[in-house]
Structures are given as structure tokens and as C-alpha cells.
Amino acid sequence: xxxxxxxxxxxxxxxxxxxxxxxxxxxxxxxxxxxxxxxxxxxxxxxxxxxxxxxxxxxxxxxxxxxxxxxxxxxxxxxxxxxxxxxxxxxxxxxxxxxxxxxxxxxxxxxxxxxxxxxxxxxxxxxxxxxxxxxxxxxxxxxxxxxxxxxxxxxxxxxxxxxxxxxxxxxxxxxxxxxxxxxxxxxxxxxxxxxxxxxxxxxxxxxxxxxxxxxxxxxxxxxxxxxxxxxxxxxxxxxxxxxxxxxxxxxxxxxxxxxxxxxxxxxxxxxxxxxxxxxxxxxxxxxxxxxxxxxxxxxxxxxxxxxxxxxxxxxxxxxxxxxxxxxxxxxxxxxxxxxxxxxxxxxxxxxxxxxxxxxxxxxxxxxxxxxxxxxxxxxxxxxxxxxxxxxxxxxxxxxxxxxxxxxxxxxxxxxxxxxxxxxxxxxxxxxxxxxxxxxxxxxxxxxxxxxxxxxxxxxxxxxxxxxxxxxxxxxxxxxxxxxxxxxxxxxxxxxxxxxxxxxxxxxxxxxxxxxxxxxxxxxxxxxxxxxxxxxxxxxxxxxxxxxxxxxx
Numbered sequence: 312x313x314x315x316x317x318x319x320x321x322x323x324x325x326x327x328x329x330x331x332x333x334x335x336x337x338x339x340x341x342x343x344x345x346x347x348x349x350x351x352x353x354x355x356x357x358x359x360x361x362x363x364x365x366x367x368x369x370x371x372x373x374x375x376x377x378x379x380x381x382x383x384x385x386x387x388x389x390x391x392x393x394x395x396x397x398x399x400x401x402x403x404x405x406x407x408x409x410x411x412x413x414x415x416x417x418x419x420x421x422x423x424x425x426x427x428x429x430x431x432x433x434x435x436x437x438x439x440x441x442x443x444x445x446x447x448x449x450x451x452x453x454x455x456x457x458x459x460x461x462x463x464x465x466x467x468x469x470x471x472x473x474x475x476x477x478x479x480x481x482x483x484x485x486x487x488x489x490x491x492x493x494x495x496x497x498x499x500x501x502x503x504x505x506x507x508x509x510x511x512x513x514x515x516x517x518x519x520x521x522x523x524x525x526x527x528x529x530x531x532x533x534x535x536x537x538x539x540x541x542x543x544x545x546x547x548x549x550x551x552x553x554x555x556x557x558x559x560x561x562x563x564x565x566x567x568x569x570x571x572x573x574x575x576x577x578x579x580x581x582x583x584x585x586x587x588x589x590x591x592x593x594x595x596x597x598x599x600x601x602x603x604x605x606x607x608x609x610x611x612x613x614x615x616x617x618x619x620x621x622x623x624x625x626x627x628x629x630x631x632x633x634x635x636x637x638x639x640x641x642x643x644x645x646x647x648x649x650x651x652x653x654x655x656x657x658x659x660x661x662x663x664x665x666x667x668x669x670x671x672x673x674x675x676x677x678x679x680x681x682x683x684x685x686x687x688x689x690x691x692x693x694x695x696x697x698x699x700x701x702x703x704x705x706x707x708x709x710x711x712x713x714x715x716x717x718x719x720x721x722x723x724x725x726x727x728x729x730x731x732x733x734x735x736x737x738x739x740x741x742x743x744x745x746x747x748x749x750x751x752x753x754x755x756x757x758x759x760x761x762x763x764x765x766x767x768x769x770x771x772x773x774x775x776x777x778x779x780x781x782x783x784x785x786x787x788x789x790x791x792x793x794x795x796x797x798x799x800x801x802x803x804x805x806x807x808x809x810x811x812x813x814x815x816x817x818x819x820x821x822x823x824x825x826x827x828x829x830x831x832x833x834x835x836x837x838x839x840x841x842x843x844x845x846x847x848x849x850x851x852x853x854x855x856x857x858x859x860x861x862x863x
Contacts, residue, residue, distance in 0.1 A: 314343040315366040315444075317437075320353040320384060321346070321373040321400065326424065330371065330400075333429045338437070342368060350376055350384035357391045367395040368444045369437065371422070374401040385418065396440040398422050419443070455480040455527060458490045459505040461677070462749035464663025465517065466505040472520050474673045475570035475577065476613070477598055478527045520569075521614040529613040533637050538562045540856055541629060541639040543617050546573025547842045548832025549645035550600040551849025557607030559853060564637070565609060566629070568616040572597030573647045574691060575842050577670045579698035583720060584842055594672075596842075618783050620828070625863060627827050640863070641856045644784075644796060644823070644830045645849060651776025653686060655754075657744035658771075665750025666771045670695040678702040678770050684753060686741055687774030688715050693723035695772055696733050703770075705732045709739045709755065711775075744771065779834045789824040795836035798823055816862075819855040821848060827859055 317334055321327040331346040338344065347353035350372070360367060370388055372381035385397050398420040419440055426433040455473065457480055459466025473480045483490035485501045497506055497514035507515040509526040518526070525531055540556045542549045545567030556563035570576060578593035587596075604611065619630035620642065628638040650668045652659075658666055667674065670691070675698065683703040685692050688710035700706045708727070714737055715724050727733050736755075742763070743754035753768040779794045789797045789809055799820040802809045808817060809824035821829045831848035833840055838848065 313365065314341065315368040316343045316345050316360060317369045317371070318353060318356065318367055318395075319344070319346045319371045320348075320350060320376070320381070322348055322376045323373070324348065326373070330426075330433075333426075333433060334437070337429070337434055338441070342441075350379035350381075350387075353384060354387060354391075357388055361391050367392040369396045369398065369440050371398045371400055374399050382418075394444070396420075396444050398436065398440065400424055455510060455523075456493060456508040457482045457505055458485055458493050458508075459483075460485055460501075462664040463504065467663045467667075467671075467673075468520065469505045469507060469518075469523055470673050471671060472523060472570060473527065475572065475594075476524070476527070476529060477594060478529070524614040530611055531613055531615060533564055533612055534610055535562070536637055537626070538564045538637070538639040539860070540564070540641050540643060540853070541566065541627075541637065542643045542645055543629065544573065544645035544647055544832070544834070545571035545611070546645060546647040546832060547575050547596075547600075547845040548647070548834075548849040548852075549573075549643070550597070550604060551846035552643050552645060552831065552852050553604040553609040553611070553849075554600060554607060555850045555853040556856070557604055557609030559857070561853070561856070563604075563609040564612060564639070565604065566612045566615055566617055566631075568614065571601055571611065571613070574650075574669065575845075577672065578691065578694050579670060579672060580694055581842060582722060620784060620787050622787075622825055622827075625827075627825075640860055641827045641829065643849075643852050643856070644781075644788075644828065644834055645832045645845075645852075646780045646834045648777040648779050648833045650773060651778050653741060653773045653775060655741050655743055657746075658741075661744050661746055661750045664748065665746060665769065666744060666773065668773050670698060671772060672698065674770060675699060675702050680704050681769030682707070682767055683770045683772070684709060684741070684768050685772045685774065688712055688718045689774060690720055690723055692772075692774035693719050693727055695774065696727060697723075697730065699770075699772070700730050700733050703732070705734065706730075708733065708735045709741060710735065710737045711740050713737055741771065744768075777833065777840070781834065787825060788828055788830075791836045795838075796823055796830040796834055797836045798830050801836055814862075819858065821852045821855055822859070829855060 319330050327346050327348060331344055334344045345356060347356055372384050374381040381399050396419045399418050400422050402424050420436050422436060457469055461484060470482055485504050493508055499516050503516040507518050507523055515522055521531060539561040540563045542552050542565045545565055549565055553563055553565045572593055576593040576597040580590045580592055582590035616632040617629050618632050621628050626638040627642040628636055630636050678699055679702050681703055683699045683706045685696050686709050696706050696708050738758045739755055741753050742756045744750055745752045750768060750771055752765050753771055754763060754765045756763050781790055781794045791797055799818050802818050802824055814826050821831055823830055829852045831852045832845035
């Protein structure tokens with residue numbers, strides 16, 4: 312494939328020549344240095360390289376260019392060469408540009424011009440970028456291929472799992488030519504879908520999610536039997552704890568039953584998280600957090616469900632669904648919450664076939680030209696409405712309450728009001744779902760006047776309620792009437808510590824009724840249901856785990 316390329320883009324000819332000269336002097340024997348005078352010219356070069364099977368190691372783009380600035384260029388260039396390292400060039404410190412570059416294109420470095428002497432200001436930066444590129448490589452692994460039916464719930468579950476875990480895949484309908492070819496090659500028929508063809512050519516017919524995870528290279532087996540800290544749940548609280556636990560030297564394991572990121576990972580855009588003024592998708596935030604956790608050697612165990620927890624002397628032992636047990640000095644419960652089922656006639660039978668819980672972003676393009684209905688009035692529902700409005704003919708938000716003000720952030724309400732194809736209907740609820748093989752219509756009851764109407768509906772997304780997944784805990788820790796885990800001050804009544812408490816101290820702020828078992832995020836009673844607070848509680852829990860371990 313020849314030498315990998317270093318691409319520079321700058322509309323100032325003198326600057327363009329200077330940086331190309333300096334780069335060739337240092338890297339010309341190993342890399343092909345290409346310079347472009349505009350973003351559009353650079354994109355043409357990248358497309359040609361892509362067609363010829365070329366490789367790009369680093370892209371350096373000037374921020375202030377006409378027609379398309381450096382950030383806009385890098386955003387498009389990432390689609391062509393996602394593994395290339397990215398640096399933004401500017402003539403002076405521009406804080407807004409730096410923040411935008413980090414948010415939008417995950418820029419690796421922000422380089423000021425001029426860079427004289429290059430030995431001090433340019434080459435060390437390029438050396439680091441090239442080392443990082445060489446370490447991770449740029450060879451694109453063959454995608455996993457999935458053959459399924461559009462309205463098949465098992466097919467949707469496989470696609471959703473791969474998408475939420477950021478595993479590249481290609482999807483083909485069983486009735487498409489490529490889908491039929493893959494079925495024939497695997498010597499199975501349409502009744503055997505979903506069919507998953509792995510990167511090395513193995514065909515898995517109707518596989519479990521765990522089998523798909525293993526085929527995708529996700530870790531499903533713990534590296535040891537005993538840890539300092541085991542975190543149950545990979546949402547923002549769990550990820551925050553994994554990063555801080557690993558960075559502070561604790562042997563840390565995060566166990567996630569479905570997809571790291573939790574409900575926040577499904578969000579199309581989070582705009583009120585500190586440090587991201589332009590917003591960030593839940594998938595991007597999740598991936599960055601996962602990379603941080605990996606950096607600090609925190610293990611992640613995928614597609615493993617925890618079904619039991621007990622205290623074994625000073626150890627805390629978790630039982631997995633397959634019967635395996637793993638133990639730790641301390642356990643953090645960060646299992647979050649699940650959306651409450653929509654108890655309306657016909658909904659259960661159409662789940663996965665037009666009715667979905669959560670944003671199900673994989674369904675976005677398929678919604679083109681259809682009428683989409685969203686049930687719920689909290690932030691997650693509002694973010695989903697904004698996302699699906701890009702594809703659907705019309706998006707209708709059905710809210711049971713009198714208004715959105717009591718449950719949704721102000722900025723989201725304002726954004727919804729500005730989108731022409733979004734309608735908000737209050738005091739309405741779905742009482743029925745109808746369709747042959749897939750959702751075709753829903754019945755809505757308007758409590759304002761008591762009327763009922765059946766309307767065409769291609770997709771229904773449900774965002775109602777928040778139920779903690781804590782039934783598996785039994786009576787090991789104290790929970791409130793709704794199942795949320797009680798911690799810290801909530802456990803001390805009139806100066807009395809919880810029953811069975813064997814320590815000469817009150818429970819720590821995030822500690823449950825069993826010493827060494829902590830809870831953080833949405834699963835904790837009286838917690839603030841926001842991404843930032845969950846991350847903060849995850850970090851705080853690690854500090855409290857240290858205090859607990861020191862007293863052992």
C-alpha cells in the first residue's frame with residue numbers, strides 16, 4: 312500500500328510550504344507528506360487515497376479557512392480515515408475553537424503557529440501522534456455481517472447490541488441479494504435469521520448476545536477471581552467509578568449485562584454536561600470513558616448478568632447467571648434504571664417490530680417518511696424527538712402530564728418548539744397498538760376531552776418511568792418501597808444504625824446497609840437523575856471505598 316501519508320491543509324501558501332518542508336525533513340523517509348490548499352481539495356485527495364487503498368497517519372488542518380474551517384474538514388475526513396490522528400492549527404490561542412475541536416472531532420492536539428523551532432514545538436507533537444497511530448494501527452477489521460428481517464425482534468436486538476457497543480457491522484435483509492447470498496453460503500434458510508457472520512467467516516445462526524459479544528472480541532471472562540472493587544453496571548456512574556478506581560491503583564472490574572453506557576449511552580445528544588458546550592452524543596461520551604477506563608487497566612466484563620450478592624466475611628461475592636462467582640473487597644452497585652413497560656393492548660406483541668424502548672438509534676434511517684410517536688416527557692424523550700425529527704415525516708411527543716416544564720430541561724423544550732415537524736401533545740397516552748407482523752397504528756386517549764383516536768404509526772418509542780433493576784438483590788441491602796437502594800444518612804433513623812450493621816461508625820454517604828457495598832447513580836434512592844451527578848457519585852464512591860479499605 313506504499314508509505315502512509317501525513318496530510319496538511321492550509322489556505323496560506325507560505326504556511327503550507329513551510330510545514331510541508333519541515334515535515335519532509337523529519338519524516339519524509341517513512342511517510343508521504345501531502346499538502347492541500349483548501350478543505351475541499353484535501354477531501355478529494357483523501358477520497359482518492361481511500362479508493363487506492365492508501366493509509367493516512369496524521370491530518371493537520373488550519374482552523375481558519377474559507378468555505379470550510381478545519382473542524383468541519385476533520386469531521387468529514389474522519390468518515391474516510393477514522394483511525395488517522397488529528398491536529399488543529401491556528402495562529403493564536405482560540406479557546407472556543409479548541410473546545411469545539413475536542414467535542415466534535417475528538418482532536419488529538421491543538422497546535423499554535425508559528426512552530427519555530429520545530430525541534431521543540433512541532434516534532435515532539437508529531438512524534439507522539441505517529442507513535443499513537445502506529446500503536447493502534449489503521450487496518451480496518453472486516454465488519455461483522457448481520458442478516459435479518461426488518462421487523463424481527465431478535466434481529467433488532469443483535470443490531471442494537473452491536474451499535475451500542477460501537478462494534479462495526481453491516482446489516483442485510485434476508486430478502487436482499489447479499490443477504491440471500493450469505494444465507495446460501497451458510498447453508499441455512501430465512502428461518503435461521505438472525506444470522507451473524509464473523510470477521511473470520513464463521514456463521515452463527517440465531518446466536519445469543521453473549522455469543523455475538525465473543526465473536527466481536529468483547530471481553531466476557533474475568534481475568535481473576537478476586538478484585539479490590541467490582542462495579543455492577545456500566546452507565547455513567549459505573550464508568551466514572553471504573554476510571555477513578557483504575558487510576559488510583561485499585562484492581563477494578565466493571566460488569567455490564569448489555570452495553571456500556573446505559574441509558575445515557577443511547578442518547579443522541581447530551582447538551583448540559585459540563586465541558587461540552589456544543590453537546591456530545593451518548594455513544595461518544597461512553598466511548599471516551601471506556602477508553603479512559605482501559606487506559607487505567609480497569610477490566611470490563613460484557614454481556615454478563617449478576618444474579619446474586621452476598622457477604623463472605625470480609626469479601627463481597629457476586630454470582631453470575633452462569634453460576635460463576637467473583638469476589639472483591641468492595642462492590643459498587645450502579646445498575647441504573649430501566650424504562651417501565653407500556654401496558655397497553657398489543658404493545659407486548661409488537662415490541663422490537665415497531666415498538667421500541669429507548670431511542671433505538673439504529674432505526675433512525677428506517678424512519679424516513681414515516682410518522683413517529685414518542686411516549687414520555689423527560690429529557691431522554693426530548694432528545695429522541697430531536698433525533699428522529701431528522702428522518703421522520705412527523706414526530707409526535709405524547710406526554711401524560713399537563714406540560715413538559717415539570718420533567719424536561721428548559722433548553723430541550725425550547726429546541727422542540729423550534730422544529731416544525733415535532734408536535735407535543737399533553738395529557739395523552741397510548742392505550743393500544745395494532746399491526747400485522749409490525750406496528751401500523753396506535754390508539755391514543757386524550758384525557759383533556761376523553762376522546763380516543765386510532766392513527767397511523769410507523770414507529771413508537773417508549774420513555775416512561777424509571778424502575779431500578781434491584782430485584783436480584785433480595786434482602787441483602789435495604790431498599791425503599793420502589794426498589795431504590797438506600798444509602799448513608801437515609802439508613803440512620805433517630806441515631807439508630809441499620810439492622811445488622813457491625814461497624815463502630817455510621818454508613819458512609821454512598822454505602823448501603825451492608826459495609827463495603829456501595830450504590831451510585833440512578834439506582835440509589837434520592838439521587839439526582841443526571842449524567843453529571845452520576846459520574847460524580849461514581850468518583851465519590853471510589854474515595855469512600857478507599858476509606859472503607861483503610862479501616863479493614
